[in-house]
Amino acid sequence: MTAAPDAAEARARSVAPLLEVAGLVKHFRLEQGFFGAERGWLKAVDGIDFTLAPGEALALVGESGCGKSTTGRLVLRLIDPDQGAIRFEGRDILALAGERMRALRREMQIVFQDPYGSLNPRMTVGQMLAEPLAIHGLRRGIGRKERVAELLSLVGLVPAHARRYPHEFSGGQRQRIAIARALAVEPKLLVCDEPVSALDVSVRAQVVNLLKELQARFALGLVFIAHDLAVVKHIAQRVAVMYLGKIVELAPKEGLFAAPRHPYSRALLSAIPLPAPESRRRRLLLEGDVPSPLAVPPGCRFHTRCPYAQARCREEAPAFEDDGRGHFTACHFWREMPPADEFIPRAEDEPSNPRLERLQARFAPAGAGR
16 A cells, blocks of 8 residues: 555645646667668657646656656757657647747756756856846846845855855855756756765755755755655655656655555665665565667566566556556556565664764755855
8 A cells, every 4th residue: 555645745736737748758869880870769768747746846766878867858848859748837838939938948947967067167156146147137237146145045155155166166065056056047847967966975965955945945846856766755755767768657755665566666665775784675686787778678668677577568568557546657567566565665774863863953954065
């Protein structure tokens, strides 16, 4: 049984979606040789559907190469899809062009994985934060400088940092600057593409806490792309698990972590490290490598690595089935599988650490980031 959705999740489903994605497809043509002979088509995203409510945090998780980052870029129309529909507040963004699309970009922003690569080394922090304000005609003169100072304070930095360049900051501080730049134009949707994977472990919690605080404060719709389920557990309200360009399971966070249904979701959860050395948990080990997106297996894409695969899995692709409570699963036999209790981490596996809890409480606000 999955956990009953809490009041926030029930409320999110009752309001009109902020973002709707239906049948989204993106294939990349690969060429080789001097004359550009076709090598094949890489199926990065191969037909996915999801919605995002205003103020909701949805996590996209999966192994590298499963299509998470491509999905984030498609949603923002940084690249155009081959098929499918993307609606933002009911508007078909694929039908927009020119100034209308440029105006909509104010409402949809992104935070990239590498904070050093996403910041212009030739511009000061103040110039970078003022640039989106200038592009969209927001604030002028002294008002723009005040907004820059406000943004820096919002992410735990000080106004004096506006005169510095990116190389003068640590990785955590640079990511805070990237977050401030994304928030400068007051967006409604924020896509975070693995925003903490390039940071030291000691800094990740601070940045995740900052994002969680800002998301709640400004009622941001958040698409959080990650491969670290331990991080996802702290920030997301719903989780979509991707494999080879498809979403194989989509559920409220509590339901997925308590009772994962897809074998791939179980394998991911069983791989979360246990902080208590004396704790024991069975690992669901997957055999073989992830198939190439140039040669996607027929039927269920996961059948080549699935310990529960049967003949039907090799021939027929499973439907993305809803159980009526918002828990979607793409697996023919999820009802017949044994309980997932032996694979998933439990709260009792995590030892109490009062000192760590005090430190986390101390740095939970934006604070003076590293």
